[in-house]
Amino acid sequence: INSIIAQVTKYTFPPSEWCYHDGNCSYEKWPELFPKYCNGTRQSPININSSKAQSSSELTAFTFTNFNSTTALKKIENTGKTVKVTFNSGVQVSGGNLPETYDALQFHLHWGNGSTTRGSEHTVDGTFYPMELHIVTLKSSFNGNTTQGVADSQGLAALGFFIDIMDGDATDSPDSWRTLTSYLTNITNTSDYANITSALSLDDLLSGPNREKYFRYLGSLTTPACNEAVIWTVFKEPIKVSKNLIDLFSTTVRIGNTSSSFITNAFRGIQSNDLEVTTQADRSSCSTMCSTKG
Ligand SMILES: *[C@@H]1O[C@H](CO)[C@@H](O)[C@H](O)[C@H]1NC(C)=O
Ligand SMILES: *[C@@H]1O[C@H](CO)[C@@H](O)[C@H](O)[C@H]1NC(C)=O
Ligand SMILES: *[C@@H]1O[C@H](CO)[C@@H](O)[C@H](O)[C@H]1NC(C)=O
Ligand SMILES: *[C@@H]1O[C@H](CO)[C@@H](O)[C@H](O)[C@H]1NC(C)=O
Ligand SMILES: *[C@@H]1O[C@H](CO)[C@@H](O)[C@H](O)[C@H]1NC(C)=O
Ligand SMILES: *[C@@H]1O[C@H](CO)[C@@H](O)[C@H](O)[C@H]1NC(C)=O
Ligand SMILES: *[C@@H]1O[C@H](CO)[C@@H](O)[C@H](O)[C@H]1NC(C)=O
Ligand SMILES: *[C@@H]1O[C@H](CO)[C@@H](O)[C@H](O)[C@H]1NC(C)=O
Ligand SMILES: *[C@@H]1O[C@H](CO)[C@@H](O)[C@H](O)[C@H]1NC(C)=O
Numbered sequence: 499i500n501s502i503i504a505q506v507t508k509y510t511f512p513p514s515e516w517c518y519h520d521g522n523c524s525y526e527k528w529p530e531l532f533p534k535y536c537n538g539t540r541q542s543p544i545n546i547n548s549s550k551a552q553s554s555s556e557l558t559a560f561t562f563t564n565f566n567s568t569t570a571l572k573k574i575e576n577t578g579k580t581v582k583v584t585f586n587s588g589v590q591v592s593g594g595n596l597p598e599t600y601d602a603l604q605f606h607l608h609w610g611n612g613s614t615t616r617g618s619e620h621t622v623d624g625t626f627y628p629m630e631l632h633i634v635t636l637k638s639s640f641n642g643n644t645t646q647g648v649a650d651s652q653g654l655a656a657l658g659f660f661i662d663i664m665d666g667d668a669t670d671s672p673d674s675w676r677t678l679t680s681y682l683t684n685i686t687n688t689s690d691y692a693n694i695t696s697a698l699s700l701d702d703l704l705s706g707p708n709r710e711k712y713f714r715y716l717g718s719l720t721t722p723a724c725n726e727a728v729i730w731t732v733f734k735e736p737i738k739v740s741k742n743l744i745d746l747f748s749t750t751v752r753i754g755n756t757s758s759s760f761i762t763n764a765f766r767g768i769q770s771n772d773l774e775v776t777t778q779a780d781r782s783s784c785s786t787m788c789s790t791k792g
């Protein structure tokens with residue numbers, strides 16, 4: 499009886515017994531292990547077919563509040579599945595055709611096994627990147643209650659940024675990523691955390707990509723329980739980070755402690771549901787006619 503209770507408990511309450519690529523707990527098994535949502539029909543991540551993305555004039559610019567604050571990043575943690583950075587309150591995103599203002603709670607990263615392998619969750623026209631950064635935000639009206647967020651089909655908005663290798667032989671670049679990764683040696687064991695004391699802003703970490711160019715679709719969390727509660731924004735242009743810093747993720751932080759393996763290949767595979775994706779109208783293809791739209 500105890501083992502039956504244990505099994506029921508394991509799969510009914512917030513899931514912990516999952517992994518990305520190991521045999522019986524891999525993402526291919528999530529639909530069986532967590533059938534309530536992981537076997538659904540608006541699951542993420544997806545491959546974005548850019549030629550099929552519908553253009554939409556509703557996908558306006560975002561307003562990013564406190565992304566320039568150098569005190570917004572609170573702590574960095576090794577969860578055993580990823581590296582997560584939590585925010586102090588006041589970091590928000592609105593605009594971009596979101597239904598209301600969303601509070602940013604945390605960002606975390608997905609990576610492969612070194613800078614030359616797949617680490618991104620989303621792909622565009624089959625192209626993957628070595629890493630992907632996800633900023634997780636919650637409708638402000640839920641006041642931080644994520645239980646309500648995951649129960650609402652638009653309760654969460656996720657901002658996805660691809661990370662690509664910086665061109666040339668750059669090392670330790672950019673400075674913002676050198677600073678962020680300098681914390682990894684303090685969080686090598688699962689459940690370790692460090693307080694972020696550096697003057698580091700989200701704008702510093704997100705520098706490079708044009709944040710007015712993005713894909714939009716309605717999807718899910720990419721970890722169990724895979725709740726279908728997420729408005730996804732996937733920015734088209736990647737953040738560029740030097741190879742040596744990308745390599746640190748798969749060679750520094752561990753699942754467990756010193757005697758266990760590094761966190762590698764921390765991404766869910768593509769879900770084959772055919773979801774509608776929208777993007778901004780392509781102004782370059784309409785020359786002077788569209789210029790009055792600003
Ligand atoms: C996977 O297999 C291992 C070893 O056989 C077992 O300990 C673990 O509970 C299994 N996990 C799941 C989710 O079934
Ligand atoms: C997942 O959904 C499909 C289609 O609805 C169904 O055929 C399949 O049995 C489901 N699998 C699980 C494990 O629930
Ligand atoms: C952040 O941006 C806002 C709005 O543009 C500005 O008012 C504020 O002074 C900036 N703060 C910092 C720390 O640069
Ligand atoms: C990751 O790469 C390292 C070095 O290239 C290799 O030794 C290791 O087996 C790889 N790990 C996985 C899970 O593929
Ligand atoms: C993208 O969509 C187009 C048009 O439907 C199709 O011809 C093409 O094969 C698709 N590409 C991929 C990679 O799915
Ligand atoms: C979050 O919302 C749920 C559902 O409305 C409620 O049961 C729960 O008590 C709330 N949690 C907190 C911490 O307010
Ligand atoms: C990780 O755990 C080991 C014990 O297994 C300990 O020796 C080491 O200091 C820990 N590292 C950190 C950064 O806390
Ligand atoms: C990182 O670890 C070093 C050595 O244990 C310690 O001196 C330092 O304060 C730690 N840094 C943070 C931000 O926790
Ligand atoms: C982080 O900061 C809190 C409060 O400022 C402090 O209590 C805690 O010891 C710090 N933790 C680490 C790992 O430095």
Ligand SMILES: *[C@@H]1O[C@H](CO)[C@@H](O)[C@H](O)[C@H]1NC(C)=O
Pocket residue numbers: 754755756757
């Ligand atoms: C390190 O992890 C192993 C396996 O999870 C565990 O048996 C051991 O007690 C841990 N050591 C420390 C110091 O936490």
Ligand SMILES: [Zn+2]
Pocket residue numbers: 606607608632720
């Ligand atoms: Zn993620």
